[in-house]
Amino acid sequence: MTFEIAISTMHKNHDEVLEMLKHENIKCDCIVINQCDEDYSEIIEENGQKIRIFYTTERGLSKSRNMALCNAMADILAIGDDDLFYYDDFDKIILNYYECNSKADVVLFNMDDLYKTFPSKNRKCTFLELSGYISMEATFRVSAIQKRFLKFNEFFGTGSGCFNSGEENIFLADCYHKKCRIFYCKDKIVKRLPGDSSWFTSFNDEKFIKDRGAIYYAMSKIFFPLYIFRFAFKNRKKLKPFSIFKSLSLMRKGKREYLQIIKP
Template sequence: MVEARITIMVSTVDCNILSNPKLLSTPLHKGLTMLVINQKLSRSEDLILTNKFIDVINTNTRGLSQSRNVGLDNLKSDFLLIADDDVYYERNFEATIRESIEKFNDAAGFTYQIRTPDEKLFKKYKPSYFVHNRKSILKVSSISLLLNFARLNETGLRFDMNFGLGNKYPTGEENIFLNDLIGKGEILYYIPKVIVYHPKESSGSNINEELIFSKGALFHRMYGQYGFLAILLFLFKKKGLQAFGNNAKLLLAGVRGFIEYGKEKRSLE
């Protein structure tokens, strides 16, 4: 059997990947390469890397989804790992993902566990394998995602460029992408093994009106009119009854995002 070609597809801005030597020192070879998409936002110089197993695309595009799509449109591989410029990989990550590919050959993608540099799990994970559904994908982080590129190309899917950092709704691009993939009848597996490290994010501290506005749009994009219920459930989970009392402004922000995205969608129909 011919070994699958895997590409680590990294999004970076203004050559920031240069400040992450652990990522750049990932053991690469012919079957495991790296593609770096460098968006030039405030610096005009190109990113140049000399490793023969790393390709670089310098682009003037803006937005995380745009970066991902530039990579997808230029990828020459069988599978791709989604990465940001602040991650690095677990020592045996390649063996882990190759085992997944061999075991579940019907999969369009896999998600794995993330660990923080202090060796703690990034979030709560289930201990056993499962097939993702439209609910479970809401907990997926893009940097835990491995995609079967051939299956992806058959669907024609790309990241929604209204969502993700640098865009109008700066959250949820990976959730929308996976929701669309499931909508095409594709299968996504959760694998209970760590492959990547990422700095810990403080839970709850980033729950603000801007985020909830984006979540309102996200839930409309994913669930249509039923997305309004998702806003309520999300706020209740994060803030409890406070979301409907003293913090009612968060609920109103979610409603505004929900309504605004709905208007934009209708204007395009």
């Protein structure tokens, strides 16, 4: 069984890409999608590591990840980013889980994060909890994703020009709807480094709240009311000065904006 990790980045030259991988402690095979001002690719093979770099003029995080999915050559693909630190042998931890669990199509791994904690026990994921995971936890059995023609929704994610986040949650929801078997593993593979988010401003920001509405509707029309109420109630203190009712109203507005964008 083989493994690759897909890293999304922007405006880096050859040497800067290699320095980024060194800084992130990535020593395994990888696909780097480098959104810049040129279109070409290169392959670097050294010390048992194969690095495939795709330089592209496309923009948007979801487009970057879709390009990685289309070009994946390994059995298992992990989704990465350019501001993380991966623990030693993280690739072996991932492969070991898949080798021991042949039923797994998608596995979400634990991580060290400044902003939240994740479950301490292995388990099969329920649909309603998929909104709580983030992209750098996600790994996929490539054959399961490709045969279902799954891809990231390009209206969502940094650089989309529409909704600034949520692309991974929508993707996981699509995986669930297409009968992928999704599991969570308590083993930590990565640490998110301190720094400014490229999309998060604060909870009490109208754009952020509206985007949550669009995300939840794209995840599930049926569970949309439950998702938005849970979000508004759970985060009611963080959302101030917006009341629960105002937050619900903004998320419904986000849903309407999404419907307008996808309208034929």
